Amino acid sequence: MILTNKGNYSDSDPKHGLIDPNSIKILLEPKFSLVVEKDYKRSTAHGKLNDVFHAFKELEWRHKQIWDEQVSKLKLLKKELISASPESKKKLKRDEINELRSNQTFVYPLMVLNDNLTIINNNITSPVALATLYGLARMKPYPISGIEKSFAGFSDQFRNSVLGKLVGDVIAKRVELEKNNLSIGTEAPNFSAKNMLSKEIKLDSYRGKYVLVEFWASWCGPCRVEMPFLLQAKEKNKDLVVIAISFDEKIDNWKLAVESDKISSFVNLIDTMGIKSELFNLYKIQYIPQNYLIDKSGKIIAKNIYGKELTSMLVDRYLPD
Incomplete structure (x- = not known):
């Protein structure tokens, strides 16, 4: 369900969640409670499912904060580069910029993956964790090895569910694809x-x-x-x-x-x-x-x-x- 500070909207009309910046998403479940914060976007629902869902949302907010800080730092470094003198100082600024950009491209995504997998591994009895794992498995830049290991931690009941079979199929296809890739120790094909x-x-x-x-x-x-x-x-x-x-x-x-x-x-x-x-x-x-x-x-x-x-x-x- 998508809630806004002006009314209730069901998932049958999800466009409201895209249009209204004050919307929040909650999961419908028996005996859940809603805590409304002054900053409405930080309002949370509590319950067996929603607590896990909220853990992922908190992680998403934290990652966004880290990303925003990196973007701000990058803007500042670019300004400092313009006024930097002599050339040796310019080189130091360029090195900082290159390192930050590299972190954004390669280090940050792995941090996002590993942090999410930590929550998943701690909640292997939750369908919310399995649904999140499904989303991660479909994102090709993420290494499949950790995702496959997390999936193995779920019970047979979860792995054999409709969602579990979807996750298993995606993982199997990606594992097979990686097997066909060039591996360490093999001869590099001439070209x-x-x-x-x-x-x-x-x-x-x-x-x-x-x-x-x-x-x-x-x-x-x-x-x-x-x-x-x-x-x-x-x-x-x-x-x-x-x-x-x-x-x-x-x-x-x-x-x-x-x-x-x-x-x-x-x-x-x-x-x-x-x-x-x-x-x-x-x-x-x-x-x-x-x-x-x-x-x-x-x-x-x-x-x-x-x-x-x-x-x-x-x-x-x-x-x-």
């Missing part, structure tokens, strides 16, 4: 793509070197955020070959992005077929940015490492001194 001079470059021509293959595009914000971290990794290990493969359909956009992001030291390649390309399917790409670290023998030793973790893992764990 070829054109460079800035329209010359075909092959992956296996770099056999005997450590190679980081980064799939990206100029229009992909998170991809562009990662470029400074790739540059740092490259600077710390001169022997590392970074092959940045763009799925831009327009070559001019790709070239402008390469120049703007100052990544000319990379092996910059492009496949203008985008998601329809053979390369996209060959590497089982579901989203970008996506990357693979390949050792001297051509085997995948790590994948999908981003931000500060990328530079620290590359230099400290995988690459030789």
Whole structure:
């Protein structure tokens, strides 16, 4: 049910919840109570179902507060960057901005997932927790392993319910999809793509070197955020070959992005077929940015490492001194 401070509306007309900013959602259940706060949007219902529902809402509010704080900090850093002097201070501000953007793209979503899974794991006898798990399972950027583990914690009765079977089907499909993906320890498939001079470059021509293959595009914000971290990794290990493969359909956009992001030291390649390309399917790409670290023998030793973790893992764990 959707309630507003002007009246009651049922779920049969959910548009009221979108239109009225003072609406709240509650679950109808026997013997529930409603506590109305001065800030109506923070009003809560209490009961067996609503208490769990409220825990998720509180978490949502807390995450929104964290996100809003990050957005405000980002705006402030951008202003400080304009007035920063000398160039060394500008670089520090740029590094802060890049780190914050990377956190927003990669760290924040994982925090949201893990916090939700904690509530779910503590409420495995609640259909509300199962419904929330269903929503998480359908969001592809979230790793499926933790979601699958949480689902296993529910009883047979829950897992065999109508909703439980829906959750199980989504998880099974995603697990099967990941099995078909390239895994660590397998040989990286060879490919070829054109460079800035329209010359075909092959992956296996770099056999005997450590190679980081980064799939990206100029229009992909998170991809562009990662470029400074790739540059740092490259600077710390001169022997590392970074092959940045763009799925831009327009070559001019790709070239402008390469120049703007100052990544000319990379092996910059492009496949203008985008998601329809053979390369996209060959590497089982579901989203970008996506990357693979390949050792001297051509085997995948790590994948999908981003931000500060990328530079620290590359230099400290995988690459030789």
